[in-house]
Amino acid sequence: MAARSLHHAAALLALSVLLDSAIEHYRGHFENPGMFAPLAASLAASWAGARAGHTRANGTIYATALATGLAGTAFHAYNLARRPGGLCWQNLFYAAPLGAPAALVLAGAYGLAATRVASKAPATLLGMPSGRALSGLTAIGIAGTVAEAGMLHFRGAYHRPAMWLPVTLPPLSVAFLLRAASGARDRLARACLGLTALLGVAGVAFHANGIARQMGGWRNWRQNLLSGPPLPAPPSFLALAIAGRAALQLQERGRMR
Template structure:
């Protein structure tokens, strides 16, 4: 009778997990110290800074993610060039004061929405339609929404009088829920084989709920801060975990040109960081309400 195959040790996963958390914590602590040191006294300026930072990180994530994914798709449709090109333009507009910025941000908002439509069409035309297999392996349904979100945050930073923090907070909360749902779908595809894969589907929804409540409750805004900081750390730790996931694929980083295309996606987790920074920028104004 053959001997049973022993279960693989979880020690490497635990070691990488703890190391990733420690590294993300150190990076996050240093970044938070710099962020707090330069925080404006005016809550309106703090909101504008947070929204611009969020738009910049989301734009960079879209630039890299759409570039990699559309390259894997060989840019078969010329429209596949639009998302990375516009993400680059949006990233540039977050760093400067320019009259063209509102137009670029508006274009990002519209193109991201159109991208969701294109990806929905891509899934729907396949055999089986919107079944789990196609949701797992076809064009990612919610990914283009990150470009729309970058454009929306950019527009909110350009028009603080119209886009009040109390109006943007529910949008940031909804964005966290959508990003957590997409992470949950892909981590479900990966069978949650690493226990740390549960983190993006637990902490961000909690942060989303409290962030939404902060639009009407200053007390909720105070509770939201540590949850949003934790969500931001997920955005930093995620690429570390995904780097380890690439390492575990056949060929690992020695076969980097193929494995980066295979995944897990390196640029995806920073979306949590971008949304969290935008929401954190809103909190000083929300805490002073009432």
């Protein structure tokens, strides 16, 4: 069921944000009390998505997650702009990342979309058929995730060939989802989303191996979890692939009516 898949995508994306924010904000010593907000919002959104319910409370949780993500994106952008040099590669590499709060926005949006498509048939989102709207949204989400992965892997000098995978495979899904958003039909879209989902799983293994290769490996996990490749990042590809397949399912359902 498309609505259930969207709930699960929201849950997984929120969990990724929760773990990533917990690590990054711990590294920042929770200097600003607002740094606790995304942890609470993502935890609640992950719980709501895992339950896959359609209650009014879940809608409130998702809306709160979306608003928290928007506020976090604005705060991270402000943090980046006020650093010496402003918008430059150095600050994009090391300032507060824009991708994490944006992922929380997506988690909230998917959760809200799930409640709408479950309660209204055929559902529309932003004046568009739900399948087409979600295809476009997911294409944007995957493109943003590719950009962030590409930037961080560039910082790592692409020292392993596997680091090219997140910037070569997911863009195929972006292209097919954009075609779907325009109303086109393509059987290769599901296959590309499957590869993107597989990359999300394999990426955790690659990042775990990257942590193991650091000085002290997993025995020095307290330091290497902070300085090594982020474990919570790759599952976002899996979550977005799940949402993309749900969007295609909604589009197919709309054609059958």
